[in-house]
Amino acid sequence: MPKKKNYKKIYKKYHSSKKAKTERNMRNQARRRAKRKGLVRKGDGLEIDHIRPISKGGSNKPDNLRVVKRSTNRRKGAKYSTRYRPSRRSK
Numbered sequence: 001m002p003k004k005k006n007y008k009k010i011y012k013k014y015h016s017s018k019k020a021k022t023e024r025n026m027r028n029q030a031r032r033r034a035k036r037k038g039l040v041r042k043g044d045g046l047e048i049d050h051i052r053p054i055s056k057g058g059s060n061k062p063d064n065l066r067v068v069k070r071s072t073n074r075r076k077g078a079k080y081s082t083r084y085r086p087s088r089r090s091k
Contacts, residue, residue, distance in 0.1 A: 023054045030060050039067050047073040052080050 030048045031040065037073065038044045049068045052058035055078050 026054050026060050031064055033060075034065070034067060045070050049073045049076065053078040056080060 009014075015024075027048070027050075030050070033041045034048050035042075040048065046067050047070050047071070049066050050058045051064050051066060054060075058064050
């Protein structure tokens with residue numbers, strides 16, 4: 001029988017630091033804002049992607065956020081995405 005996971009130990013090691021809590025809070029705020037605007041709904045398979053990840057100094061400003069499929073966001077991870085960034089020249 002496999003050894004049981006000690007979830008309290010995992011949380012303490014990876015998720016309870018001040019930095020982890022701050023970043024989680026920023027992600028949740030972005031999701032709530034998009035939900036209020038009607039861009040995402042619970043269970044729709046969409047996520048809010050930070051074009052420049054929070055862990056790399058990104059912000060929660062609207063020009064750093066985009067709505068993408070969950071698989072796209074998970075594949076990207078914490079990489080800086082320039083692929084889908086809107087062109088600044090088009091104004």
